[in-house]
Amino acid sequence: MPPYTRREFLITTSATIALAAFAEPSLSETSMPKLSPAFTTIHETKPLPFDPGKLDGLSEKLIRSHWENNYGGSVKALNTIKQRLVAALDDSALPPFVYNDLKREHLMRTGSVVFHELYFGNLGGSGKPNTSIRKALDEAFGSFDKWEKEFKRMGAGLGGGSGWVVLGYNLHTNLLENYWLSDHLHSPAATLPILVLDMYEHSYQMDYGATATTYVDAFFRNIQWDVVTSRLEKALKIQAI
Amino acid sequence: MPPYTRREFLITTSATIALAAFAEPSLSETSMPKLSPAFTTIHETKPLPFDPGKLDGLSEKLIRSHWENNYGGSVKALNTIKQRLVAALDDSALPPFVYNDLKREHLMRTGSVVFHELYFGNLGGSGKPNTSIRKALDEAFGSFDKWEKEFKRMGAGLGGGSGWVVLGYNLHTNLLENYWLSDHLHSPAATLPILVLDMYEHSYQMDYGATATTYVDAFFRNIQWDVVTSRLEKALKIQAI
Amino acid sequence: MPPYTRREFLITTSATIALAAFAEPSLSETSMPKLSPAFTTIHETKPLPFDPGKLDGLSEKLIRSHWENNYGGSVKALNTIKQRLVAALDDSALPPFVYNDLKREHLMRTGSVVFHELYFGNLGGSGKPNTSIRKALDEAFGSFDKWEKEFKRMGAGLGGGSGWVVLGYNLHTNLLENYWLSDHLHSPAATLPILVLDMYEHSYQMDYGATATTYVDAFFRNIQWDVVTSRLEKALKIQAI
Amino acid sequence: MPPYTRREFLITTSATIALAAFAEPSLSETSMPKLSPAFTTIHETKPLPFDPGKLDGLSEKLIRSHWENNYGGSVKALNTIKQRLVAALDDSALPPFVYNDLKREHLMRTGSVVFHELYFGNLGGSGKPNTSIRKALDEAFGSFDKWEKEFKRMGAGLGGGSGWVVLGYNLHTNLLENYWLSDHLHSPAATLPILVLDMYEHSYQMDYGATATTYVDAFFRNIQWDVVTSRLEKALKIQAI
Numbered sequence: 018m019p020p021y022t023r024r025e026f027l028i029t030t031s032a033t034i035a036l037a038a039f040a041e042p043s044l045s046e047t048s049m050p051k052l053s054p055a056f057t058t059i060h061e062t063k064p065l066p067f068d069p070g071k072l073d074g075l076s077e078k079l080i081r082s083h084w085e086n087n088y089g090g091s092v093k094a095l096n097t098i099k100q101r102l103v104a105a106l107d108d109s110a111l112p113p114f115v116y117n118d119l120k121r122e123h124l125m126r127t128g129s130v131v132f133h134e135l136y137f138g139n140l141g142g143s144g145k146p147n148t149s150i151r152k153a154l155d156e157a158f159g160s161f162d163k164w165e166k167e168f169k170r171m172g173a174g175l176g177g178g179s180g181w182v183v184l185g186y187n188l189h190t191n192l193l194e195n196y197w198l199s200d201h202l203h204s205p206a207a208t209l210p211i212l213v214l215d216m217y218e219h220s221y222q223m224d225y226g227a228t229a230t231t232y233v234d235a236f237f238r239n240i241q242w243d244v245v246t247s248r249l250e251k252a253l254k255i256q257a258i
Numbered sequence: 259m260p261p262y263t264r265r266e267f268l269i270t271t272s273a274t275i276a277l278a279a280f281a282e283p284s285l286s287e288t289s290m291p292k293l294s295p296a297f298t299t300i301h302e303t304k305p306l307p308f309d310p311g312k313l314d315g316l317s318e319k320l321i322r323s324h325w326e327n328n329y330g331g332s333v334k335a336l337n338t339i340k341q342r343l344v345a346a347l348d349d350s351a352l353p354p355f356v357y358n359d360l361k362r363e364h365l366m367r368t369g370s371v372v373f374h375e376l377y378f379g380n381l382g383g384s385g386k387p388n389t390s391i392r393k394a395l396d397e398a399f400g401s402f403d404k405w406e407k408e409f410k411r412m413g414a415g416l417g418g419g420s421g422w423v424v425l426g427y428n429l430h431t432n433l434l435e436n437y438w439l440s441d442h443l444h445s446p447a448a449t450l451p452i453l454v455l456d457m458y459e460h461s462y463q464m465d466y467g468a469t470a471t472t473y474v475d476a477f478f479r480n481i482q483w484d485v486v487t488s489r490l491e492k493a494l495k496i497q498a499i
Numbered sequence: 500m501p502p503y504t505r506r507e508f509l510i511t512t513s514a515t516i517a518l519a520a521f522a523e524p525s526l527s528e529t530s531m532p533k534l535s536p537a538f539t540t541i542h543e544t545k546p547l548p549f550d551p552g553k554l555d556g557l558s559e560k561l562i563r564s565h566w567e568n569n570y571g572g573s574v575k576a577l578n579t580i581k582q583r584l585v586a587a588l589d590d591s592a593l594p595p596f597v598y599n600d601l602k603r604e605h606l607m608r609t610g611s612v613v614f615h616e617l618y619f620g621n622l623g624g625s626g627k628p629n630t631s632i633r634k635a636l637d638e639a640f641g642s643f644d645k646w647e648k649e650f651k652r653m654g655a656g657l658g659g660g661s662g663w664v665v666l667g668y669n670l671h672t673n674l675l676e677n678y679w680l681s682d683h684l685h686s687p688a689a690t691l692p693i694l695v696l697d698m699y700e701h702s703y704q705m706d707y708g709a710t711a712t713t714y715v716d717a718f719f720r721n722i723q724w725d726v727v728t729s730r731l732e733k734a735l736k737i738q739a740i
Numbered sequence: 741m742p743p744y745t746r747r748e749f750l751i752t753t754s755a756t757i758a759l760a761a762f763a764e765p766s767l768s769e770t771s772m773p774k775l776s777p778a779f780t781t782i783h784e785t786k787p788l789p790f791d792p793g794k795l796d797g798l799s800e801k802l803i804r805s806h807w808e809n810n811y812g813g814s815v816k817a818l819n820t821i822k823q824r825l826v827a828a829l830d831d832s833a834l835p836p837f838v839y840n841d842l843k844r845e846h847l848m849r850t851g852s853v854v855f856h857e858l859y860f861g862n863l864g865g866s867g868k869p870n871t872s873i874r875k876a877l878d879e880a881f882g883s884f885d886k887w888e889k890e891f892k893r894m895g896a897g898l899g900g901g902s903g904w905v906v907l908g909y910n911l912h913t914n915l916l917e918n919y920w921l922s923d924h925l926h927s928p929a930a931t932l933p934i935l936v937l938d939m940y941e942h943s944y945q946m947d948y949g950a951t952a953t954t955y956v957d958a959f960f961r962n963i964q965w966d967v968v969t970s971r972l973e974k975a976l977k978i979q980a981i
Contacts, residue, residue, distance in 0.1 A: 094594070094596060097594060097597075098597070101597065112576070112579060114576055114604065115579075115580070115583065115601075115604065118600040118601060118603065118604050119597075119600060121600065121603075122596065122597065122600050
């Protein structure tokens, strides 16, 4: 798109949504908002939604390093890999299996960016679950305590390695479950993450060394349960669509 | 001249959400549907949504074997692993890393079941994309042809191995993208699959031997685009929540 | 009564090594053979060591397709990726994580080439284990039957997916064990493969569809046990170095 | 083996080797030492071969935590998983895919134990490569510097994630190459590791936070090149067998 700068291009896009909405009547065309470009949409880091100096048992140094280097690094890497994909797609001499090496990195960095944003997004709270979420976890897991037992056990089992523990609502099976992921490539299919725990060692080594379970306890003291509850409410609204 | 900058557009969106929050009765108390039990909900095989004897270039024998053995096998395995998890969670002598070995299987079988159902669900059609989906893919990928070029190339690159090619709507980044997966554990984070192509060799070896690209062409001739379009419409409605 | 404790035996061994070190002219200067270039050595396909029309229960069509497309494809891909690595190493603008995407492919194709050559190398025999190998497996696994039970069970468990079952001699732990691999990237560390079973679906789908266990039985009827025995003898000689 | 303690059992084993050597003449029986039991051989932690307080730029606290928690934890886990495999193999109700979940853990812990022992084994030196190893790396990589460039770049690319960088001698292809591994399951097929760099974050976070490249530089200052050279000499002797 030579004649536009990126900013101008996005401005035009938004305007087109509004205009299109007036012109056309059928369901799929009225309610379908204009889509952003897959290859050229730039990802930007989202600021921490809490004061990193005020968490309980997770140091400001750890959180800042995690946000800047690990999350921030993945945002940059995702943008880089997408630029390289644009060039690679036009390179007809590139074997498909090499193209896929880049697509693997694209999947991995997407996972890293999304899960990090959700992880930081569910931190900064009091650690006290509200009534709604307790009720939901009681229903899905037999009891809140049983849910917590499984979630923490999975965290403990990932100590010394890498991965995520995700409480997720599976939009296909309609189940609220805990999922084990051992890297950014992993994710439960068709699932909205509700509560996300980072178990890569950069989440805790600086503060806790190898004692991953102590970190998991600290994480629990800082869960922002209202955000978690909102995510679940959204998932349940989706089911009603 | 466009009336909004992108930043203003996003602000408007956020404002609308905030207003809506005041208007609605508290969702969590009135409309939150009861959740199904995570560990004890039994998964059942879903019948093929088309006549397996009538696909173009994919034999009835192949489709029946795929549905019965590979999909059906994963449904059974998912139920089995969930039963074992119930016992394992109560076994306090079981080390967390062994518990996680079962949770890994749980993630893998979940992926297999969900992606297989979506794969069979987007087969049985004419292979002719409708106007809505063409427009959406034009918008997201520059052109429908460019989308198809990437999707098929990724399929070709997975030949001889295992995995899935997934056109998915990422509910976190709001992007419609193609994703490479090399096994059932992989999935783009927070993503609703829109079009799913199985590249495990059981999807084609019986009919096509090692010529994976010929299988991908046959797959395209059988895509049920109306289902694909519905899935995308649902994803876009979710964004408006 | 046994003259040695295990500890004494190990001491003796170590002592012998130490003495040998004095006796020999410095190996590194006299006898260290010239090393081949890592990046530019071209890999060539090795012909099948048996007549593919004469296996019991594995069709010529299957074996030829497997050899030509899957093994042959990996040999070509390995050469391609090494050429790209040469260029990539000189490209200082290439981020290290993208360089590693190519190194991942390099590891994967190396695994595919090596395991395929070992797989075809241990086929073409009578399926009758000789006395030496029976004795070795009796020693390591309690009984030959127990070894076979585990090996076949692992094969069955990989049905419908991908991977290898490897009886390997671990040169670091000095154990002869069965190892599960679910893709070409996997391998037991520091291990000489002794018997290799390909469980990628291209190894059997064409002949057996989804019935992987029947394929495993056919594989056993064609094992070239003398080759397997030679590999083990080599591994054990290495231990004596 | 009820009447024997483990120690007695091993003593008998060693004695049998000696006796058998006298009794039997054929190559495979005379030179083949008795094999240790695959399932019941216990792994024991190996002490650090250097004073952990004396490395240059790697703190004693880091090294002790790494050795005790991450390496030591894997030794324990490997013994645990092998005990569970013994029980699992006799459990005919256990589906093969669940059996394989344990075999995957077995592979992973084997990789962790072996690579950690080799990693600590190539630390504690002056960081000054001797003439023999420089010559070998010159031959294989064009120049020592080119080898170092690739090895360090691979390390940098693994920062923030997990894995190993391995200079390995492939006993099947007869090549000395650098290999990328992103977890303990990975390994180049049929390869003797020569120099091993741990890139799991527990190797450096405590001292260096997210600056993985500074850790890699520190690692280089402590390489025990004589051990590396011995490993390569062994690999080359093997080729001559």
